[in-house]
Amino acid sequence: MHAYEAIEQSLTFIEEHLTKEISTEELANTVGLSPFYFQRLFKRLVNKTVQEYVKLRRLAKVIENLKSTDQRILDVALDYGFSSHANFTRAFKETYGITPENYRRDLPMLNTFDKPEVSMNYVLVDEGVPLVVGNIVLEIHKKTLEKPEIYLGLETEVRISEQMPVGESTGVDVPGQLWKRYHMEKASIAATLNTTVEMGMSHAKGTAQNLFTYFAGGLVQNNPDRLQDGFVKRELAAGEYIVCRVEAENFEDLVTVALDQASKYLFGIWLPHHNLTTEPFSAEKYYRDSEGMACMEIWVKPLPLKNKS
Incomplete structure (x- = not known):
């Protein structure tokens, strides 16, 4: 397996488990790499640390839910692993510059972090x-x-x-x-x-x-x-x-x-x-x-x- 294929495999695993707890050690194990080498390789190919990437993908999925469903903001946040409303709001505002309440009210277009296709490189x-x-x-x-x-x-x-x-x-x-x-x-x-x-x-x-x-x-x-x-x-x-x-x-x-x-x-x-x-x-x-x-x-x-x- 090429190194980039290992990272692509881990990205697919992340997408399938965004509503569950995801650890760096678990991801490394799924592709047969040591956590140390996996983290270095992930950062190099994705330009984000593992946990930063997971957070950004979860926030992108949260946005999809806030736009397309009537589910409570807190319930969406909890579904995607945020521990509290305050923790979620802080992460959302740091990432997008607005609160989730303002997003749901106004539905502005946002830049979200998409799952990369590493193999294209x-x-x-x-x-x-x-x-x-x-x-x-x-x-x-x-x-x-x-x-x-x-x-x-x-x-x-x-x-x-x-x-x-x-x-x-x-x-x-x-x-x-x-x-x-x-x-x-x-x-x-x-x-x-x-x-x-x-x-x-x-x-x-x-x-x-x-x-x-x-x-x-x-x-x-x-x-x-x-x-x-x-x-x-x-x-x-x-x-x-x-x-x-x-x-x-x-x-x-x-x-x-x-x-x-x-x-x-x-x-x-x-x-x-x-x-x-x-x-x-x-x-x-x-x-x-x-x-x-x-x-x-x-x-x-x-x-x-x-x-x-």
Whole structure:
């Protein structure tokens, strides 16, 4: 067994026992490693200590329950191993910046810590060859956009330290909140849109400002004479792109777990292996008319790694 396979096996064990007591010694025993070596390997591959990871996964499951059931907050907390309401509230607020009561009342979009697919770090696919991992399929290829595409939507500034790296930060999901607002307000511009294609665009403002600009909107089919108040127009420029297509079982998984895993693979594994970096821009293209699947594409503009400033 490869070392990463042992950690993946332990991650699966954790998922199956989140409502039970989980000790580091038990996890080490399930994969045949000493507790000392297991903890070092786990931290290296997951970027969290064992107990910190277990806490974050339990909190992610708690959020699912608070959103989808009427179960009492205390009962949910106790189900997932928190010893008291005070202990749970402290952990929740330290992780997400709000109390569980405020979350259930307002239901903001939150960044949660997903179960990682560690094996993706050790698999390199060729261009145009699908990679199947967990419940997602991804495929990377080059694409030329002959004509620019125009999008109409909303825009906000996002603090990098609170959103990046993808899947590592927890708290309010600012881009997710912008999408929520866009879907509430897009009726006023519906006549100008092709409702089957939506786009999220990120433009870095430079690390000195610790900010990037995020846009959420829909593809324009009838260019408006003037913009509705609050809406902005953005362009996916013509040119050469690296495109990572991602498919998942449903749209919620697509925009959370699948987007997180695909972004990590594209930026952390595939592009560096091909000696590429990208311009400080990326786009998430969502196809809302796909039957039987949920799919999207991540678009980036490649640059040779040696030219990275």
